[in-house]
Amino acid sequence: MSTGSLLAADLVVGVLAPAGWLGGGAAAAAGRRPIALALAAFGLLATLGRAATVTALAGAGWWFAAEKVLIAAPLSLAAVVVAGQGLVRAPVDIRPAALPLLFAGYAEASALLVTVLHGYPASPAAGLLAAGGTAAATALSRRVLGANPSRATFLVAAVAMLAGIGLAVAPADATGATTAHQHGYPAAAPVGEPTRRFTLTAATATVRVAGRPVAAWAFNGQVPGPELTATVGDVLEVTLRNTDIARGVTLHWHGYDVPTDQDGVPGVTQAAVLPGQEFVYRFRADQPGTYWYHTHEASDVGVRMGLYGVLVVRPTPATGVDVTVPVHTLAGHSLPEPRTEPAKPGEPVRLRLLNTDSTTHRYALAGTAFRVAAIDGADLAGPGSIVDTAVLVPAGGRYDLVFTAPAAPVGLFVDGRLVYSTGPVSAATLDWPVLDPLAYGSAAQVPWSRFDKTFTLVLDRGLDLHGLLPRYAHTVNGAADPDIPPEVVQDGDIVRFTIVNRSTVVHPWHLHGHHVLVLSRDGRRATGSPLWLDSFDVRPGEVWEVAFVADNPGVWANHCHNLAHAQAGMMLHLMYA
Numbered sequence: 001m002s003t004g005s006l007l008a009a010d011l012v013v014g015v016l017a018p019a020g021w022l023g024g025g026a027a028a029a030a031g032r033r034p035i036a037l038a039l040a041a042f043g044l045l046a047t048l049g050r051a052a053t054v055t056a057l058a059g060a061g062w063w064f065a066a067e068k069v070l071i072a073a074p075l076s077l078a079a080v081v082v083a084g085q086g087l088v089r090a091p092v093d094i095r096p097a098a099l100p101l102l103f104a105g106y107a108e109a110s111a112l113l114v115t116v117l118h119g120y121p122a123s124p125a126a127g128l129l130a131a132g133g134t135a136a137a138t139a140l141s142r143r144v145l146g147a148n149p150s151r152a153t154f155l156v157a158a159v160a161m162l163a164g165i166g167l168a169v170a171p172a173d174a175t176g177a178t179t180a181h182q183h184g185y186p187a188a189a190p191v192g193e194p195t196r197r198f199t200l201t202a203a204t205a206t207v208r209v210a211g212r213p214v215a216a217w218a219f220n221g222q223v224p225g226p227e228l229t230a231t232v233g234d235v236l237e238v239t240l241r242n243t244d245i246a247r248g249v250t251l252h253w254h255g256y257d258v259p260t261d262q263d264g265v266p267g268v269t270q271a272a273v274l275p276g277q278e279f280v281y282r283f284r285a286d287q288p289g290t291y292w293y294h295t296h297e298a299s300d301v302g303v304r305m306g307l308y309g310v311l312v313v314r315p316t317p318a319t320g321v322d323v324t325v326p327v328h329t330l331a332g333h334s335l336p337e338p339r340t341e342p343a344k345p346g347e348p349v350r351l352r353l354l355n356t357d358s359t360t361h362r363y364a365l366a367g368t369a370f371r372v373a374a375i376d377g378a379d380l381a382g383p384g385s386i387v388d389t390a391v392l393v394p395a396g397g398r399y400d401l402v403f404t405a406p407a408a409p410v411g412l413f414v415d416g417r418l419v420y421s422t423g424p425v426s427a428a429t430l431d432w433p434v435l436d437p438l439a440y441g442s443a444a445q446v447p448w449s450r451f452d453k454t455f456t457l458v459l460d461r462g463l464d465l466h467g468l469l470p471r472y473a474h475t476v477n478g479a480a481d482p483d484i485p486p487e488v489v490q491d492g493d494i495v496r497f498t499i500v501n502r503s504t505v506v507h508p509w510h511l512h513g514h515h516v517l518v519l520s521r522d523g524r525r526a527t528g529s530p531l532w533l534d535s536f537d538v539r540p541g542e543v544w545e546v547a548f549v550a551d552n553p554g555v556w557a558n559h560c561h562n563l564a565h566a567q568a569g570m571m572l573h574l575m576y577a
């Protein structure tokens with residue numbers, strides 16, 4: 001069973017256990033002996049099942065099981081002991097067993113809540129709240145069942161819960177990333193005379209998709225915005241204007257490792273550009289490859305509404321067929337609309353696939369063998385020819401597919417939908433195998449044998465106070481933006497990240513300003529071409545190890561590129577000391 005499946009199974013037995021015990025308690029209170037015994041047996045089975053899932057998760061990594069072992073397991077043990085004793089002491093009349101069974105139910109419910117609302121890392125506060133909650137619920141049940149609970153029980157429960165709440169809301173000693181820009185925004189360094197100039201004007205607009213008018217936020221009135229192209233060595237100058245996007249806009253150059261002052265993160269590298277304002281970006285196009293730009297202010301809604309476009313930097317002017325395929329979902333409509341462009345047999349074709357949505361897309365090229373020449377703008381070493389194989393492009397990610405046009409038409413399908421073809425073509429691609437980029441192309445030695453800094457990012461969900469409002473946040477190491485401590489590095493450090501997903505959803509991870517080299521996934525080393533990525537899917541239960549050289553000083557966003565997750569807390573910062 002994969003770790004991801006174990007995490008899901010753990011939640012299922014985690015729900016069934018308290019349901020069984022609480023049902024048994026209620027039946028016992030009503031004097032329904034057979035039902036009470038059956039439900040208690042069900043609760044016991046589910047509790048044993050959870051012991052098995054927790055043991056297996058601990059084997060997969062302490063991150064997956066910490067709070068389950070330290071808090072849930074003792075609660076479960078207490079549940080089984082107390083419920084067992086209660087049943088033994090009620091051999092004929094089941095009613096005296098009601099309270100012990102209810103206690104077991106509350107303990108198991110608390111054990112589940114610790115995982116669902118708190119997660120990793122385990123904390124004394126969570127333990128006290130769980131124990132206190134169990135005691136309080138038991139004391140209340142005792143009163144409802146007609147017995148007077150001792151003052152001591154209430155006192156213990158109250159003290160435990162107050163201590164837990166106190167610990168939970170006590171300010172963390174971490175210095176928040178909000179201090180990052182206390183001293184104003186960085187000043188732009190000169191980069192030389194611009195050789196490519198563009199103006200992007202953000203405004204609300206009505207665009208036509210599949211013949212229908214759709215309300216959008218657009219650059220220069222179109223979705224996606226204009227395709228920006230350059231040749232390596234160009235100096236780009238992009239003037240961003242905002243007509244009427246009330247939330248403000250910025251331009252972030254996704255995957256382009258620009259200087260920090262050009263990175264377009266509002267509140268960190270610049271102020272958001274408000275209606276009537278403008279901001280000029282200048283940077284040297286040193287990295288060839290396929291990239292994209294998008295607003296980083298209110299990026300969840302802004303990108304979804306259409307404030308994005310393609311950036312392609314070519315080593316030399318394009319030859320052959322060179323097509324960009326930026327996939328996006330605009331108000332339920334899939335972009336781009338299908339198009340056909342004939343290619344002469346023998347002509348080289350490069351398809352630049354971009355995923356500008358917040359979730360993974362599956363691309364399949366039918367009718368020809370092809371190679372994956374580059375991922376996230378970086379060329380792969382020794383990419384082999386593959387055929388009838390799909391690629392999964394994470395949110396924000398890019399794959400460049402290359403092939404020589406055959407005589408018969410080829411077609412590119414996204415999630416089974418034809419988006420590009422060189423002629424009439426149909427193919428069933430949804431059952432094709434999927435390429436694993438970690439095992440594709442020619443391997444090379446990892447350039448480092450030691451790491452100056454290592455950070456672990458455990459991705460989860462949890463209850464979080466956002467100001468004074470509680471929210472069910474997407475968390476990193478149990479905290480949510482802006483309370484996640486920044487990762488501090490020195491210029492020149494070799495930095496390793498271990499990224500652990502203990503949630504039940506995919507998190508496409510994205511570090512600004514750097515490409516990271518994939519070292520391993522789930523403890524198995526990457527065996528293919530060196531993979532220098534800026535966006536990669538960390539699926540439920542997965543553990544990724546990546547590393548990079550800290551060679552681009554500044555303050556950098558480091559976040560989930562499911563932008564709704566980032567908005568809900570899954571965002572931190574990498575800072576240079």
Ligand SMILES: [Cu+2]
Nearest residue numbers: 507560562565
């Ligand atoms: Cu996410």
